[in-house]
Amino acid sequence: MPQIRSIFFLYVLIHTFNLLLKEEEALIGGCLHLVKTKLGEPSPSHRSVVNCLSFVVFADLLGYKAPFAHIHAVKLAGSSSVVLKRLGYLFCSYLLGSSHELSLLMVNTMVRDLAPQSSAVSPYDSSNNPIAVGAALSATCYLTPLDSVSTLLPLVLDKLNHPSPYVRGKAISALQHLALQVTGNRFFNSAEQLSSFLHGHPSTVIRKLLSDPHPAVLAVGLQFLQLLLPLKTDQVAVSSNVEDSGSTTKPKEEDEVTADASLSRMEDVETSETNIFQGLGSALIHVQKQILQGRMPPEYIFHSVPSPWLQISIMKMLRYLQKDEVISNCIPELVYETFRLAHRRTLIGWAIVTECILTALEIELPDTFYYEVSEALGKLLVESGTGKEVMAKWLSSNLLYTSLFLLQLLGKRHTAAVEAMMLSSDIQDGLRAALSHPDPSIRRLAVGLITSCGGLSSHDGNHWTAEKICLLLLEECSPKKSNLELVSHVPMVHWKKECLERIIDLTHAPESAPSDGTSWQLAVLLRALPLAPDRNTAILIRDRIQRFLLPPGGDWVDLGSGNIPRTKVLKLLEKHCQSKCASTYLLELYIWVLSQFYHLLPEKSSVEVLQQFIQLGQKVVCNNRRGEVSTIVDVLIAIVQAISHIIFRKFNFDVSVEECSTIKESVQNFLKDVSELDGTPKLIDACNELSKTLHYAEPVAKILARGPSIDVSSMDFTLSFLDGYICEKLKQGDALKEVPPPVPYSSFPLDYYNAELATNIHRQIALGLPIHCNPWKVANEATDAKDRDSLELSETLSLTVLSQSSTVPGSYGASLPDEFMSLSIESQTRELDSVNTEVMSDNENMEGTSRIWTSSGRVNFNQSSTHGSAQSTEKKEGFHKEQTFQQSSSSHDFMALLLHTGNSGIILDQSQSQPPFADPLDRLLSEGFQLNDISS
């Protein structure tokens, strides 16, 4: 049999020549067969068993199992030789698990090795050797079944008193593992649970851990205590003063402290089972002071920093002790001292600084400290970001990341300190460097810092205006930047969404009609729309654009200066209609804008616009007859709604007029074509709605033609007159069994409110609003309050509407003629069957928008669970919704809509930041969109 190590070498050698998986399987399988043969021999030598098991471990690492070897590892652990025993424990720890059938045998072996021995028999006797005991303690972390914890726990606790620090350290680790196993990886929820686990003597154990004279063992003990500290804040009383307890604690003489001396003063603290953490804070402060005074053994100095990991643990623990009356006064001073003395030229030094700052952010310190911290972080930002300090790339990236992360946290606590620091030109340079850093995580932090720390200003003199930040965010959303899957704990798709949501946040809703002052916001939003990674985000952006074009307080038919941006947007979108491919998002927006503002284009009549819509719709239908219908549904719905809007707004239901009657047939033919598609219920409903309304348009027009006696504006668009009918149907079980949830403000279809027709989609709004309630008012309330509570209000109101149905008849409905009544009822009855689907789609919208509004009204970027749940559907949806249209020869071909954002790079330099055009919309109109900036 060839030597096992030779096989290893053979494997590695061959692997260097790109071994195929099949070949690897064959080779490893062959080797394992040899191992099995060797282990199956009558009495294999220990050496060959060890070699075989080494190979089995190696194969296991690669995913090849060899269960036949497990028993040999167990036998090896039971050997009397320390070396073989240690190897046996190692192999068992690796190959077996706590649930393995052989783990019980191993528990017996561990109990034997951990049992206290009366006296040493021989230096090679495994039962008394610290190495064997240490190996057994290590194995407890891997091989202890839950039901054996009680057997091993006393032995492990006993080893906390072992003379060897090597064994004591391992015993603490084993104790922690057993505790995690008992509590199901959650650690202790209550002091009682801890007390029960430690056999009723938790304070004794804690004192023992804290009073260990060896620095390494003390460090391990602090890690264990760190996990216990949440109990202190939650359920255990704050520790009382050591002096108060009547102890005779005296500060140690400085000369006394050596590596072997006790580091803490816990041995002086009196035992009190009622307060298990008594004296903990004092002990920590004592240890930390000794470290700062340089009285730690020199071998525990790492990169010129004394006991750095111990310092990190202490700083972390001090956060939990801030309310401790005894030491609360000492903590700020100690944190400041640690921060001041931390070695700032090394990574580990900055690790301590980081912990100091994180602790300082949770306790009260003088303002000067925060200014000092921001100055130090600013210096680090400049050194690591601008390359002024020569350091390795990985090091500078990590330090830059850390500095930005801490500055962002500091900005939330002490904004003034960070803002003052950010005014420095060096810091501005550092931030610019961070914004162009290849690591998206760093760019993300830099953007977050700038936006959150008051760097924003409307003044051009400021480096960080909202417009520039928006341009930076647009740059982040560019497909060119999709080089990494993860951006600082966030998948790329969510980072893009986050950027777009920040853009929406930064482009505040207008209070009046659009003006030149809001042009940059419109330009930014228009460029952001095709970059939306999913439909929900696109809807949010589109809604924001619509709010700019139709401000709630403004006159949307205003012919004054407010129409200039509208005309520009219309021309901009129209200009790009002649291109080869398009995003459905922009196409839908164009359809909406055209239906709303076609009157601003003198060369277009309403009939021409209708014809354009019909042509566009027919081409969409024709070109996708063989394709997936779901990809064109939204465009078709937009077209149908646009046609409805023009007919009923422009012609006021009077389809008998000459110009309208000519187009009526085309519309009906188009609707017929669309109905033949296997579309979604929403599309079918929209088509049916338009078709039926056209059918009943003439009687409605007659009513409306009666003149000023009919006040159209006071009509009950909420269809409250149908409440009784709906309730009756609900009782009979013939209709919708559940009330549709309220629609978030952002998904209110704005144009519907202006339509003079109660539609199925209107009903959803109506259910969420009282009679004659203006949706915009509710939307504004939601915006102003920045609270989801307003949506709950809508829900309440919707229930009110339903409850009123039996007592409050539709006042306006009663005055309407029968024809109109029948129309409404017929429409309503038909639509009820399809509401389920609509509700579902609206729920999806809500899911997307719910991520935007938090209780504070700001964007919540850390809801990873929501991200995770929505990710797959968003990806799928985004994939389907983005659509490429075929080229058409027509000059006015809406099918071919090119989208390209006019992104010529972000100019951060002050001198170059002024665009050549005074109006960003003009610039966008001139330069057009860049094709490579469309996410598809």
Next chain:
Amino acid sequence: MIKAILVFNNHGKPRLSKFYQYFTEDMQQQIIKETFQLVSKREDNVCNFLEGGSLIGGSDYKLIYRHYATLYFVFCVDSSESELGILDLIQVFVETLDKCFENVCELDLIFHVDKVHYILNELVMGGMVLETNMTEILTRIEEQSKLEKQEAGLAAAPARAVSAVKNMNIPQQIKDMKLPDLPQAIKDLKF
């Protein structure tokens, strides 16, 4: 707490894996694969912290890694650990390996799997940092090696006994042997 320590080469082949939280075998392999896919795409000029992926705890967990020559050293930790501290802990681990094996390379991790695990067990145990003092770790490893040699000496005791017997020069000793005087009657015997 440290949840897992993974070492794999530039091709994604695992060279060392240690899980301090229970995962099934298949899950462990999946985690190694996913971690490699996450880490290997990152360039040298980006930071060394990233999310733990979907398999190993999600956003509460971090992957902190260093890339040395052909090997990636990845520590998966929870949010309570200091990122920069873990980066230097990786440095301690690699430096200890380097001192122990004298210019450690990938092959050392394959051929001396036991020794590598011993070093790691001295550094981290059960997810807790046990010892960060390189000198102390090396001393313990040396002690263990010495013990190994001593035991190897004990195992060779029979052979040494044979050679000792050979060195005893038994014929000469027999010659040198002083026997007591025989009784006179025996001397007077005539054959």
